[in-house]
Amino acid sequence: MRNETEMRQAALLPEAKRGVVSLSALHPGEQGTVVALAGGRRLLSRMAALGFTPGVRVTMVQNFGHGPLIVLVRDTRVALGRGEASKIHVRRMDSD
Amino acid sequence: MTEKIHTVALAGQPNVGKSTLFNLLTGLNQHVGNWPGKTVERKEGTFTYNGRIYRLVDLPGTYSLTANSVEEVIARDFIIKERPDVVIVVADAATLERNLYLVAELLPLPAPVILALNMMDVAQQEGFRIEPEVLEAALGVRVVPMVATKNVGVHELLAAIDEVAHDMDDYAPKRPEVRADHQDVLAQIETLIEGYVPEPYPQDWVALKLLEGDREITQLMQEHLPEERWQSVYDILRQHDDAMVAVASGRYEWIGRMIRAAVTRPKVGQIGLTERLDRWATHPLWGLILLASILGLTFWLTYTIGAPLQELLDTYVVGNLAELARIRLAGGAPWLSALIVDGIIGGVGAVLTFLPILVIFFAVMGTLEDMGYMARAAYVMDGFMHLMGLHGKSFLPLFLGFGCNVPAVLGTRVIESRRARLLTIMLAPLIPCTARMAVVAFLAPAFFGSAATLVSWGLILLALVVLALSGVLINKTVFRGQRAAFIMELPLYHLPNWRTIGMLVWQRSLAFLKKAGTLILLVSVMVWALSMLPGGEIETSFLARIGRLMEPVGRLMGFDWRLMVALLTSFIAKENSIATLGVLFGADQEAGLAETLAATFSAPTALAFLVVQMLFIPCVATVAVIRQETGSWRWTLFSLGFLLLVSWVAGVGLFWLAHLVGL
Secondary structure (H helix, E strand, O other): OOOHHHHHHHHOOHHHHHHEEEEHOOOOOOEEEEEEEEHHHHHHHHHOOOOOOOOOOEEEEEOOOOOOOEEEEEEEHHHHHHHOOEEEEEHHEEEE | OOOEEEEEEEEEEOOOOHHHHHHHHHOOOOOOEOOOOOOOOEEEEEEOOOOOEEEEEEEOOOOOOOOOHHHHHHHHEEEEEEEEOOEEEEEEEEHHHHHHHHHHHOOOOOOOEEEEOOOOOOHOOOOEEEOHHHHHHHHHEEEEEEHHHOOOOOHHHHHHHHHHHOOOOOOOOOOOOOOOHHHHHHHHHHHHHOOOOOOOOOOOHHHHHHHOOOHHHHHHHHHOOHHHHHHHHHHHHHHOOOHHHHHHHHHHHHHHHHHHHEEOOOOOOOHHHHHHHHHOOOOOOOOOOOOOHHHHHHHHHHHHOOOOOHHHHHHHHHHHHHHHHHHHOOOOOHHHHHHHHHHHHHHHHHHHHHHHHHHHHHHHHHHHHHOOHHHHHHHHHHHHHHHHOOHHHHHHHHOOOOOOOHHHHHHHHHHOOHHHHHHHHHHHOOOOOOHHHHHHHHHHHHHHHHHHHHHHHHHHHHHHHHHHHHHHHHHHHOOOOOOOOOOOOOOOOOOOOOHHHHHHHHHHHHHHHHHHHHHHHHHHHHHHHHHHHOOOOHHHHHHHHHHHHHHHHHHOOOOOOHHHHHHHHHOOOOOHHHHHHHHHOOOOOHHHHHHHHHHHHHHHHHHHHHHHHHHHOOOOOHHHHHHHHHHOOHHHHHHHHHHHHHHHHHHHHHHHHHHHHOO
8 A cells, every 4th residue: 555645745746757656655566667766875875785776677576555665676685664665766667 | 835825705795605605615624703803703714726725714795895884894905905816706696686796896806806606506496597608708707607505616616716816817807887977077086086095905996985985985085185185086076976876876787788698587477486485484474473483493492402401411411520520529628629519510511501502593593594584584573673773683683582692692693783783782681591581480489389470471571571661772872763774685595504504503602612611611710709708608708798788789679688699699690599599598409498488588579589580680601792792891881780770670660569569
């Protein structure tokens, strides 16, 4: 389930950014392309080393709407907290 | 003339089978220590090939070489400062794309690289087709396909090491370049720092790390550049503070070209073994049930194998040894006999009898880690651990504490963030270990009769509540609520490698035995001496005097000096409390002791004593490993002070509460 804050954030985005959501908004099985990463340098660097960089395709593996997520990125299954996931902005693959 | 011994460094990301390869190459010719001044494990060994001796240094497993963690700094400093003759990068063939990221970071460093493409069998199972020769041509470095667990490719790797170590002329790697849109900036930085980069850092690498915003290198150059130049560099860096992501993307673009040439990917939709297993193992309900079953099994193993073995050790090895010493020393000075029998064998022996339980816990931890399950356990427990400002990875070490606090503290090595690791170590002694439970199991029936079970469960619950509250408190105050980001790899499952696990159990046990022979021995003898000097009787000893001195602290809970002394001697091993009470109350038989105690102390005092016993400072073995793993006396003393305070507050609180309800 997409939660309310995420819905509101999506609504506030300008036209060009439509389809861009936080990673935690993807449903299991859905794919997206990373468009931007936010956060401190340390977190960015860890994300990059685990495979998250702009342009990479990610597949949501597990997302129950609460608790940590599992994402497939560069053939690696990565578990991450919702807080960390909210710093990764993705474009839904089907919304182009 | 003897030939120079060549140094080979072993690098790789976590979960790629690096330890397995290290053990395979060195066998028993290895030595485990710590990196100088750090609490990170350092393994070093030797192997012989082609009549030449090689020194193999295992670098910490890291995903990248940016100064994010101590491990990353250690790995890159070793390569830059010690200049190994060869660096072997172990990569998991099934996650090659991400693994090549470390290769992209290693190639600009001044040491020739060999890529050991491990777990080729798993990659094949997952549907990847990899052509090592094509990859070799694309990278310009030797690529050796391997299955380290099955001994496949080891000979080829050794031959490659031997070749590269002795003939550098052919070494011409194709190094990754920074993305086109940042090449100008990089060139500008390099011009500015030219001539100012201290030895032995490579200049182009320093420029790249500056652009990436690497904290350590930024500080280094700020110190070495004249102020004006630093200002110019700083201005450029500030304009490009997003460069880190660009540099990382550049590396993946380079990797992408390598991969496209050498790897055929599985068809989309192919479901691997890992995905099928994870549907259960990471499910919020089934995952918890699976974890609970595994933990239950671990306890079952401990009680059916560990506990009887512990008893056997106690009776036959420690008991007989004490008897033998007593007979042998019968003719000599009585104090010598007492020192050896009661002080050394009694103290260290009690600690040593825990070895079977430790071995079981080390083996379970090692197996779960090696199979790749540990990350799943961390994942399903993450929500719960959040409450204490920790994340899932702290759960298993804490769980191990129920067996013994020693493996709990050692088990925190799986936690990357120092802050989370320290917090977990601070909380570990609050887990009631088997020895504490043994004391409770003896005293609770003596004091509370039929309500003993209820009291015992209540005490465990209390300890866990205190643990959770302490977690929240320490996190909020000492660590100011910071929390390490929860982002971790869920590695592919594979069959456990018994050699790797066996080696781990052996090394951990050996380290514990060494501790028992040094620090634990020293403290045991000291406490024993305090309990015997000056008159040879515990009732008139220094320890008793200390107990009397501290009586006022205990009086708030109705304790007398004898209970204080019992607590003090529990520092050697928790069960000592009972033995001490036995001596102080002059009861030879434990049954007699139970009645005497029940007659002497009121129910609130008895309850308070059990509570304090439960939350008191841990035994000397645990303190020794806390010191070892934190690498700091300050944290060790903080832990002791904190536990003293917590146990006293809880004891006094429950004593008065019991009074109020009229127990």
